[in-house]
Amino acid sequence: MQRSTASFTITDTANVKQQIVSWANRFSICCCLDNHNYGHTVSSYEYLVGAGAISVFSAETHALNLLDHYLDKNRDWLFGHVSYNLTYELYGIASGKQSTVQFPSFYFFRPEIVVEIKKGIVEISSFTSSPEHVWKEILQTEIIAAENNYNSRFAINPRVTKEEYIATIHLIQQHILRGDCYELNYCQEFFAEKARINPLQVYQRLSAVSPNPFGAYYKNADNYLLCASPERFIKKTGSAILSQPIKGTAKRNTSNKDADDVLRNELQTSSKDRSENVMVVDLVRNDLSKICKEGTVHVEELFGIHSFPQVHQMISTISGELDDTISFTDILKASFPMGSMTGAPKNKVIELIEKYEPVSRGIFSGALGYFSPEQDFDFNVVIRSILYNQSTQYLSYFTGSGITFYSDAATEFEECLLKGAAIEAVLKND
Secondary structure (H helix, E strand, O other): OOOEEEEEEOOOHHHHHHHHHHHHOOOOEEEEEEOOOOOOOOOOOOEEEEEEEEEEEEEOOOOHHHHHHHHHHOOOOEEEEEOOOHHHHHHOOOOOOOEOOOOOOEEEEEEEEEEEEEOOEEEEEEOOOOHHHHHHHHHOOOOOOOOOOOOOOOOOEEOOOHHHHHHHHHHHHHHHHOOOOOEEEEEEEEEEOOOOOOHHHHHHHHHHHOOOOEEEEEEEOOEEEEEEEOOEEEEEEOOEEEEEOEEEEEEOOOOOHHHHHHHHHHHHHOHHHHHHHHHHHHHHHHHHHOOEOOOOOEEEEEEEEEEOOOEEEEEEEEEEEEOOOOOHHHHHHHHOOOHHHOEEOHHHHHHHHHHHOOOEOOOOOOEEEEEOOOOOEEEEOOOOEEEEEOOOOEEEEEEEEEEOOOOOHHHHHHHHHHHOHHHHHHHHOO
């Protein structure tokens, strides 16, 4: 089975992207990936969409060998995710917790139609309809506006109170004092029940308020991921592999450039944030050394400060050259879950995360992305995201921060609120 492919020139990229995502939303499965023109992310595509499913790989446990077989059999465009639940399998944890929005633990699909935007050119490849017919459908699609027309109002509740959060941080710091770990990324959930929203409309508004380089609109039957992630997990191009962990967050003052520069410089020179960042860099270097040729793993950028709509972030870039026999699941075994969302040493902090976080993370702090026909891939870290189940009307988002012995628990709580501010503003329509 071969795809038919055709290209079309566009002048208004922003408008066409909105038409494409509105068109893709007709399908029961779609994944729309948007880098929002950020330069530092080294993205292969400005906008990439898979819609409809020719075949699907879905599993809950013991899926790695089966996943390798699926990837080898389907050397084509593939879109999908790996949830945090893979951690339980990799580290032998029998978790009794369920994720509140239940995406499959593993899910990949071979799309019926792929739409790419790159440098003012739209390329459409399709198994079923002609690219010209798909393009005509897209151009005739009415854009879903970002303005609010929600059917109901709902309360957003924290899973733990501020007092409970602070008490948990103090318990984690006792583990650090005893030498059990050095740093732990503790996350908390905010949720709403009986929340009736238009997921596409909320995504459009989130993208307008908080455009980020790994944004995504991901529809998987009744489950939706509305993602404004700034973080890359891992990218492969040929034999080259790249990871860009984030550790270090500072608020912005976009109304005053001088004040904003002060905040940026404070993050750049923060000994706490540098300590956390270099710790995760060492973790990633160690992870990549297991799968890369000897001597090829190196740090391309250390303590880079990159600015996003709500926050400044400290991002480092680590790269390497893969051994010839390494598969995707070998990469997952070596590097998942990502160190920026766990801590160090990874095996111990994963146990403590299971002990202290009250619900399973599910797709949060997992990875969403794509494979190209050349078997290259790019996956984000699922953070700064709204999770929603349309059938149960359950809505959820998580935020977290890296805890060290020197962390101030109240300050860490405020950092969690800062990271969720854009989502809260979108949901409240502020």
